[in-house]
Amino acid sequence: xxxxxxxxxxxxxxxxxxxxxxxxxxxxxxxxxxxxxxxxxxxxxxxxxxxxxxxxxxxxxxxxxxxxxxxxxxxxxxxxxxxxxxxxxxxxxxxxxxxxxxxxxxxxxxxxxxxxxxxxxxxxxxxxxxxxxxxxxxxxxxxxxxxxxxxxxxxxxxxxxxxxxxxxxxxxxxxxxxxxxxxxxxxxxxxxxxxxxxxxxxxxxxxxxxxxxxxxxxxxxxxxxxx
Amino acid sequence: xxxxxxxxxxxxxxxxxxxxxxxxxxxxxxxxxxxxxxxxxxxxxxxxxxxxxxxxxxxxxxxxxxxxxxxxxxxxxxxxxxxxxxxxxxxxxxxxxxxxxxxxxxxxxxxxxxxxxxxxxxxxxxxxxxxxxxxxxxxxxxxxxxxxxxxxxxxxxxxxxxxxxxxxxxxxxxxxxxxxxxxxxxxxxxxxxxxxxxxxxxxxxxxxxxxxxxxxxxxxxxxxxxx
Amino acid sequence: xxxxxxxxxxxxxxxxxxxxxxxxxxxxxxxxxxxxxxxxxxxxxxxxxxxxxxxxxxxxxxxxxxxxxxxxxxxxxxxxxxxxxxxxxxxxxxxxxxxxxxxxxxxxxxxxxxxxxxxxxxxxxxxxxxxxxxxxxxxxxxxxxxxxxxxxxxxxxxxxxxxxxxxxxxxxxxxxxxxxxxxxxxxxxxxxxxxxxxxxxxxxxxxxxxxxxxxxxxxxxxxxxxx
Amino acid sequence: xxxxxxxxxxxxxxxxxxxxxxxxxxxxxxxxxxxxxxxxxxxxxxxxxxxxxxxxxxxxxxxxxxxxxxxxxxxxxxxxxxxxxxxxxxxxxxxxxxxxxxxxxxxxxxxxxxxxxxxxxxxxxxxxxxxxxxxxxxxxxxxxxxxxxxxxxxxxxxxxxxxxxxxxxxxxxxxxxxxxxxxxxxxxxxxxxxxxxxxxxxxxxxxxxxxxxxxxxxxxxxxxxxx
Numbered sequence: 001x002x003x004x005x006x007x008x009x010x011x012x013x014x015x016x017x018x019x020x021x022x023x024x025x026x027x028x029x030x031x032x033x034x035x036x037x038x039x040x041x042x043x044x045x046x047x048x049x050x051x052x053x054x055x056x057x058x059x060x061x062x063x064x065x066x067x068x069x070x071x072x073x074x075x076x077x078x079x080x081x082x083x084x085x086x087x088x089x090x091x092x093x094x095x096x097x098x099x100x101x102x103x104x105x106x107x108x109x110x111x112x113x114x115x116x117x118x119x120x121x122x123x124x125x126x127x128x129x130x131x132x133x134x135x136x137x138x139x140x141x142x143x144x145x146x147x148x149x150x151x152x153x154x155x156x157x158x159x160x161x162x163x164x165x166x167x168x169x170x171x172x173x174x175x176x177x178x179x180x181x182x183x184x185x186x187x188x189x190x191x192x193x194x195x196x197x198x199x200x201x202x203x204x205x206x207x208x209x210x211x212x213x214x215x216x217x218x219x220x221x222x223x224x225x226x227x
Numbered sequence: 228x229x230x231x232x233x234x235x236x237x238x239x240x241x242x243x244x245x246x247x248x249x250x251x252x253x254x255x256x257x258x259x260x261x262x263x264x265x266x267x268x269x270x271x272x273x274x275x276x277x278x279x280x281x282x283x284x285x286x287x288x289x290x291x292x293x294x295x296x297x298x299x300x301x302x303x304x305x306x307x308x309x310x311x312x313x314x315x316x317x318x319x320x321x322x323x324x325x326x327x328x329x330x331x332x333x334x335x336x337x338x339x340x341x342x343x344x345x346x347x348x349x350x351x352x353x354x355x356x357x358x359x360x361x362x363x364x365x366x367x368x369x370x371x372x373x374x375x376x377x378x379x380x381x382x383x384x385x386x387x388x389x390x391x392x393x394x395x396x397x398x399x400x401x402x403x404x405x406x407x408x409x410x411x412x413x414x415x416x417x418x419x420x421x422x423x424x425x426x427x428x429x430x431x432x433x434x435x436x437x438x439x440x441x442x443x444x445x446x447x448x449x450x451x452x453x454x
Numbered sequence: 455x456x457x458x459x460x461x462x463x464x465x466x467x468x469x470x471x472x473x474x475x476x477x478x479x480x481x482x483x484x485x486x487x488x489x490x491x492x493x494x495x496x497x498x499x500x501x502x503x504x505x506x507x508x509x510x511x512x513x514x515x516x517x518x519x520x521x522x523x524x525x526x527x528x529x530x531x532x533x534x535x536x537x538x539x540x541x542x543x544x545x546x547x548x549x550x551x552x553x554x555x556x557x558x559x560x561x562x563x564x565x566x567x568x569x570x571x572x573x574x575x576x577x578x579x580x581x582x583x584x585x586x587x588x589x590x591x592x593x594x595x596x597x598x599x600x601x602x603x604x605x606x607x608x609x610x611x612x613x614x615x616x617x618x619x620x621x622x623x624x625x626x627x628x629x630x631x632x633x634x635x636x637x638x639x640x641x642x643x644x645x646x647x648x649x650x651x652x653x654x655x656x657x658x659x660x661x662x663x664x665x666x667x668x669x670x671x672x673x674x675x676x677x678x679x680x681x
Numbered sequence: 682x683x684x685x686x687x688x689x690x691x692x693x694x695x696x697x698x699x700x701x702x703x704x705x706x707x708x709x710x711x712x713x714x715x716x717x718x719x720x721x722x723x724x725x726x727x728x729x730x731x732x733x734x735x736x737x738x739x740x741x742x743x744x745x746x747x748x749x750x751x752x753x754x755x756x757x758x759x760x761x762x763x764x765x766x767x768x769x770x771x772x773x774x775x776x777x778x779x780x781x782x783x784x785x786x787x788x789x790x791x792x793x794x795x796x797x798x799x800x801x802x803x804x805x806x807x808x809x810x811x812x813x814x815x816x817x818x819x820x821x822x823x824x825x826x827x828x829x830x831x832x833x834x835x836x837x838x839x840x841x842x843x844x845x846x847x848x849x850x851x852x853x854x855x856x857x858x859x860x861x862x863x864x865x866x867x868x869x870x871x872x873x874x875x876x877x878x879x880x881x882x883x884x885x886x887x888x889x890x891x892x893x894x895x896x897x898x899x900x901x902x903x904x905x906x907x908x
Contacts, residue, residue, distance in 0.1 A: 104601030116789030199774025331828030343562030426547025
């Protein structure tokens with residue numbers, strides 16, 4: 001019997017190595033797998049490259065991962081938040097590397113990684129400093145930059161419901177980056193508010209089929225707090 | 228009030244020009260918009276390029292569109308069917324052009340067209356005759372071919388449910404090419420078995436949001452027949 | 455005394471600049487029914503409050519919401535539903551959710567009729583800058599702005615006409631790093647509604663009591679009157 | 682009398698070649714629990730019937746079905762649910778539906794553990810041909826074969842060992858146009874189970890009563906015995 005549900009956070013985090021590229025779902029705090037981030041802190045992997053839309057708020061979740069010094073580099077679209085105190089200090093002190101990627105390009109690069117597309121052309125950022133040094137090519141009279149797939153060694157995902165095959169369903173705008181990140185990593189770990197019986201999820205609204213998910217942890221934390 | 232539901236097939240087909248590239252949804256007869264194909268035959272546009280997974284079975288639907296001489300070229304992955312009599316004759320007589328595209332490449336080229344990606348690299352077909360004459364490029368030690376987005380002037384789509392904003396929900400494997408084609412065309416026309424009130428579709432399982440749909444026709448034809 | 459300050463004293467004595475809400479309301483008036491619109495952070499998000507109730511305009515939020523409704527009553531908040539500014543919103547009947555790659559496929563693929571963005575600077579050639587105020591910003595945050603700028607069919611900018619120190623935000627050429635070149639179609643400021651035509655800025659409307667000459671004095675690029 | 686016909690008389694007198702169902706059953710035995718598998722048209726689809734009921738193997742069909750179950754009872758057919766061979770199938774609990782681009786993202790993105798395909802020819806270097814029997818086929822139909830061939834983690838071929846006229850389908854080099862170069866890992870025929878190793882074909886098992894020498898006589902490429 002396939003059972004991807006793991007009973008301890010330690011089991012969920014097993015095997016994550018120093019230097020790993022870690023994709024972290026969420027848009028702000030909605031859909032962000034905070035319990036898994038805390039699990040990763042306890043697990044101890046360091047020198048990480050984190051890919052996430054933001055760079056942490058206050059001192060919890062992603063900000064805490066940065067604060068305890070585990071992140072060498074962050075790839076994100078929008079480090080500015082209501083309280084980016086941790087990232088700001090590390091960045092100013094030159095203790096963290098920042099790679100700013102347009103949000104849609106980040107989403108598409110992750111999607112490409114999951115879909116077996118090594119590279120694609122996009123109009124986004126042409127003629128701006130974010131296209132500097134990149135290959136630019138014309139198709140049908142318009143210019144596009146070449147962007148590469150963005151793979152993860154690990155993806156940390158948050159979902160609303162999960163079953164033992166790792167099928168995930170999301171809730172409202174908490175879907176965001178989670179499905180593309182789940183497909184883009186070698187090892188995908190999901191936290192879910194609810195574990196349901198196999199067959200309980202509507203097959204028309206599975207947001208991430210279990211083929212993309214390796215481990216599921218039950219984390220019924222209740223309502224997220226917008227930060 | 229936005230109302231994309233049209234009352235006549237003539238209104239649904241208005242403006243389709245000779246020479247148009249017409250994307251036709253479906254995998255075999257499941258999810259294939261046969262009523263719209265008949266409407267297109269009545270409308271009269273000719274010299275069409277049709278993009279569809281198959282090339283018609285027997286003498287109905289897509290096969291009939293071919294048989295009445297409206298199709299100059301077909302782009303498909305699998306012309307061989309249980310009864311490809313019409314396509315086979317036209318092709319042998321040199322009266323129709325055939326462009327065979329691997330099924331996944333076809334799906335991805337359509338998805339790219341809808342997503343603003345003019346071109347991408349794929350490993351599919353490298354080292355085969357379908358890659359002949361195409362740009363091949365190496366990424367991380369593996370070879371890939373460059374494929375271009377595949378745009379439609381018109382898309383003919385079949386859905387299970389639709390509302391007046393053009394939101395579509397699909398049923399089981401009838402989803403297939405319909406969502407990517409809906410997004411890849413300038414003018415997208417959908418036939419739906421059921422018209423529902425705005426708000427009746429579950430927002431978590433809208434298969435095609437109305438932004439991709441221009442016109443909806445109510446065609447409650449019942450059960451499809453596998454051919 | 456600098457030219458713009460003299461102009462402020464001369465031309466603005468009798469002038470009532472539009473408030474932020476009035477700028478938003480003025481732009482809302484120009485959005486036709488049936489438009490699919492994305493509203494950026496700042497004054498743009500206020501536009502949603504001013505679309506007439508009987509006019510159906512469908513609002514997209516890049517974090518995966520199509521059909522965004524107004525701020526919920528405090529006791530009716532769905533804590534999984536936020537907009538791109540990370541504020542609680544609602545979903546209107548006919549709305550739907552999608553993941554980030556699908557959301558940016560809508561944006562990049564040219565499916566939005568309009569995107570309304572804030573900006574630091576707009577140039578007479580349609581270039582604009584809204585993500586970095588100088589070359590050495592410590593928190594370069596691009597978000598989805600570059601994708602929206604090149605993807606939507608039309609870009610409007612809503613902003614204050616001048617900086618806090620009175621400098622013009624409308625320029626011959628942007629001095630801040632670009633978000634995208636040549637895309638802005640119209641600018642709504644607290645002082646005027648200005649089209650960006652092939653040959654530069656064209657004033658369509660000025661705030662009550664503001665003369666064309668006074669507006670020109672406050673603007674660091676030549677203005678033309680609309681015919 | 683040709684060599685292969687002599688061999689047939691000599692070596693096959695006492696031999697009981699496996700039937701199509703036995704080939705499928707033999708392959709099914711080798712599929713581990715938890716594998717995500719795509720089954721091609723022909724003998725491969727029969728594999729689904731022989732996976733032991735207690736072993737969970739998740740079957741993918743490229744037309745957007747993950748978790749395909751057996752043929753339904755005639756009175757329980759869902760007429761919107763077919764497989765890639767356009768036959769009615771079922772969905773198992775835990776199954777889900779997706780559109781074609783997402784389905785081929787699973788395929789191309791390397792998420793399938795195994796793809797079992799039919800073929801006309803397999804070469805000792807792992808090349809195989811399964812879509813065109815000659816250079817001038819009137820109905821070149823590639824379907825999803827090329828995507829599957831390069832996308833799945835492992836490719837097995839199930840086929841008759843020889844053609845109807847007795848020619849070997851296992852060759853030093855393919856003479857038909859390739860589906861993909863260098864991808865086949867194992868071949869199950871009616872006469873043997875053969876690995877495709879770095880240095881060519883390695884026989885793991887032969888049909889009851891068939892000698893290695895007789896098998897070699899029927900095979901147009903050198904065979905080695907497994908250690």
